Structures are given as structure tokens and as C-alpha cells.
Amino acid sequence: MGVFRFESKYAAPTKEQRERYMRGECEEHMFGNDGEIVLVLYDEAAYLKDDLEGVRILFTGASDKRKVDDEVRRLLEEHGQKEQRPDEFESGKRR
Template identity: 60%
Template sequence: MTTTGVFRYDTKYAAPTREQRERYMKGDYEEHFFGPDNQIMVIIYDEAVYLKDDIDGTRVLFTGHKDKEKVMDEVRRRIDEHANKEDGSRSFVSGREIQES
């Protein structure tokens, strides 16, 4: 029986644990890239899906069949979130930046 769950890590250095790698992240896998400059990577294993977001350094491990299906929703959400951050940051510039452009 496979334990299901979604494990979120705030930094690339915090994830996943050795036990999780040995349990879920083994065997054949597929890699898929998304987002600007392919900075969001999804690695699909038999037992899990691992999402690496190099834009903000977060990682998410989806285990079990039902949770594995959630990964594409998470990818879309992250792409939208990062795009909105970029758009929002452009609207706040200093007077110096305006004078230089």
C-alpha cells in the first residue's frame, strides 16, 4: 500500500528526505519542463511526482495516485503566480529608474 500525501518544502535544501527518495523516487522517470526558461521541472516516477521550482527554490513531492494528479494544477498555479509577480514588480519603480530609462 502506498502512503499518499503532498510534501511541500520551502527551500531546495530541505527536500526530500532520504527515506522519501528511497521510497518514492526510484526506478524509471520522465522529466518535463515548464515556465520561463524551463525553470519549473516535473519528474514523474511510478510512486510519485516531484516538482522543482527554481524560480523561488521551492519543492513539492506528490505521492499516491490521487495526489500525483494534482501536479499540473500546481504547475499552472505557479506559472500564473510568477507571471503576476513579474508584472507587479514592474509597476513599482523608483524615480531614479524612470529618469534613467
């Protein structure tokens, strides 16, 4: 079916995608220190929301839905690395 990536937290699946894939009962799982990663599992899709990065990903179809586990692991690892490293940019003013 497909993987649809939305690069803004304000972007979302279309009405057609919601009606086609995101219907019926669902399971919701939260990951991360503050639950910033939310995974919503539907019968025919998986919807992943990363509030820290503002990314939304819709996985549709059985084969693409299986990819969501790898993506959750990748996001958790990426968030963990960001917490461990110092700020990438510093101001030019030093005390």
C-alpha cells in the first residue's frame, strides 16, 4: 500500500486516507520519556506521531505496517542521542 510521511505536526492524513485506513477499533501506545511518540494501530494501518520532531507517518497495508516497529526504535534512539549530546549551537558571547 504505502508509507505517507508528513513533515509538520500540523499536517495530517487526508480525509480519504482517514476514511480508508484509520477506522474501526484502535490501540494506542506511548513511547519516550514524556510520551512524545504515539503509535496508533488500526486493522489496516499504523499511525506514528512524533511530537518532539513534529513528524507524522501513516503506514498502510500489511507489509508497510510491519515497518512501524523499526521506525519507533529509530526515533527512540534518535531522541536518546539528542538528550546525551550538548547543544549543537552556542552563542558567540562567552562569560
